[in-house]
Amino acid sequence: MTKKLPKIELHCHLDGSVRANTIIDIAKNENITLPSFDENEIKKLVQVPEDCTSLNEYLKRFDLPNMIMQTKEGLERVAFELLEDAASENVKYIEIRFAPQLHTQGGLSFKEIIQSVINGINKAEKIYDIRGNVILSCLRHMSVEDADLTVESGKEFLNKGVVAIDLAGPEEEGFAVKFKSVIDKARGYGYKVTIHAGEAASGQNVIDAIKLLGAQRIGHGVRIKDMKEAYDLVKNNNVVLEMCPTSNIQTKAIEDFKQYPLLDFYKDDIKVTLNTDNRTVSNIDLTDEINLISDNFKFNNKDYKKIYLNSIDATFADEETKAWLRAFI
Numbered sequence: 001m002t003k004k005l006p007k008i009e010l011h012c013h014l015d016g017s018v019r020a021n022t023i024i025d026i027a028k029n030e031n032i033t034l035p036s037f038d039e040n041e042i043k044k045l046v047q048v049p050e051d052c053t054s055l056n057e058y059l060k061r062f063d064l065p066n067m068i069m070q071t072k073e074g075l076e077r078v079a080f081e082l083l084e085d086a087a088s089e090n091v092k093y094i095e096i097r098f099a100p101q102l103h104t105q106g107g108l109s110f111k112e113i114i115q116s117v118i119n120g121i122n123k124a125e126k127i128y129d130i131r132g133n134v135i136l137s138c139l140r141h142m143s144v145e146d147a148d149l150t151v152e153s154g155k156e157f158l159n160k161g162v163v164a165i166d167l168a169g170p171e172e173e174g175f176a177v178k179f180k181s182v183i184d185k186a187r188g189y190g191y192k193v194t195i196h197a198g199e200a201a202s203g204q205n206v207i208d209a210i211k212l213l214g215a216q217r218i219g220h221g222v223r224i225k226d227m228k229e230a231y232d233l234v235k236n237n238n239v240v241l242e243m244c245p246t247s248n249i250q251t252k253a254i255e256d257f258k259q260y261p262l263l264d265f266y267k268d269d270i271k272v273t274l275n276t277d278n279r280t281v282s283n284i285d286l287t288d289e290i291n292l293i294s295d296n297f298k299f300n301n302k303d304y305k306k307i308y309l310n311s312i313d314a315t316f317a318d319e320e321t322k323a324w325l326r327a328f329i
C-alpha cells in the first residue's frame with residue numbers, strides 16, 4: 001500500500017544511498033581494493049550498526065561509498081541508480097545532496113563532479129516518471145575556502161540541475177558564524193538554503209541557521225523540541241523541517257522513538273516533511289519511514305496527504321514541477 005503512494009524526498013545524501021553491489025561493481029571496474037567483495041560484508045561496513053551512539057560514529061560509514069565515487073562514470077551511475085530506486089517506490093521528485101569536495105581523488109574538478117551527477121539524474125528522468133535536483137553540501141568541519149569553491153563551481157548550474165546549498169558533517173555548537181559570508185554570497189547568486197542543524201547539537205544552531213544563514217529549510221531540527229525560542233522561530237517563519245526518523249534514532253538525536261516529535265510538530269502546524277537521509281547507511285527507503293510513523297503514531301492518509309503537500313511547497317523546484325507534483329495526490 002504505502003509503496004504505491006506518490007512521494008517526495010527533500011533530504012537524501014547521494015553517498016549514503018549507494019547500492020552495496022554497485023560499490024563492488026565499480027570497485028572491480030576501476031581496480032579499487034575493497035575490504036571485501038562480498039555484498040553482505042559490504043552492507044555490514046556501510047550500514048550503521050545497531051549500537052551506534054552518535055552522529056560522528058554514523059558519519060564513519062561514508063568513507064567506503066566515497067571510494068567508488070571518484071570518476072564521471074561512477075558518479076553518473078550512482079545518481080542514476082538512486083533515482084531508479086526512488087522511482088521504484090513511486091517517489092516523484094527527489095533532491096539529492098552531496099559534497100563535491102569528497103569526489104576529487106581521481107582528479108575531477110568540482111564542475112565535472114556536479115555535471116556527472118546531473119547527467120545521471122537527467123538520464124533517469126528520461127526513463128522513469130521521476131524528477132530530481134541537486135543540493136550542494138559544504139562540509140562544516142572543512143575550510144571556508146572549500147565551501148567557497150563549492151558555491152562558485154555550482155553557480156553555472158543554478159536552476160539547470162542545482163537548486164540549493166547546504167552545510168553538513170559533524171555538528172558543533174555555533175558552527176554557523178564561520179560560514180556566514182559564503183552562504184550570504186550563495187544566496188546572492190540565487191541558491192536556496194537548507195542547513196543541517198539541531199540534530200547533534202542544540203536548537204540554538206537552528207536559530208543561527210535561520211537568522212545568520214537565511215535557511216528556508218532545516219535538515220532534521222528535532223532539537224527545537226527542547227528550546228522554545230528555536231521552536232517559535234521555526235513555527236512563526238514557516239521554516240520547513242526535513243525530518244528523518246530512522247537516522248535520528250541511529251545517531252541518538254532522539255533517545256526514545258516514542259518521543260519522536262514529528263506528529264507533535266505537525267499538529268502544531270510546523271511544516272514537517274518526511275525523508276530518508278541515507279538509504280544505504282540507514283538501511284531504509286521512504287516507504288519504510290512512512291510505515292514507521294504510521295505504525296507508531298496516529299497518522300492517517302489525510303495526514304500523509306498534508307505532508308506531501310507541505311513537501312511540494314517546500315521543494316526548491318520550479319512552478320511547473322510543483323504543479324506536476326500536485327496532480328498526483
Ligand SMILES: O=c1[nH]cnc2c1ncn2[C@@H]1O[C@H](CO)[C@@H](O)[C@H]1O
Binds near residue numbers: 013015055098168278
Ligand atoms: O545526517 C547527517 N548529518 C550531518 N551530515 C551528514 C548526515 N548524513 C550525511 N552527512 C554528511 O554529508 C556528506 C555529504 O553527503 C556525507 O559524506 C556525510 O559526511
Ligand SMILES: [Zn+2]
Binds near residue numbers: 011
Ligand atoms: Zn543529512
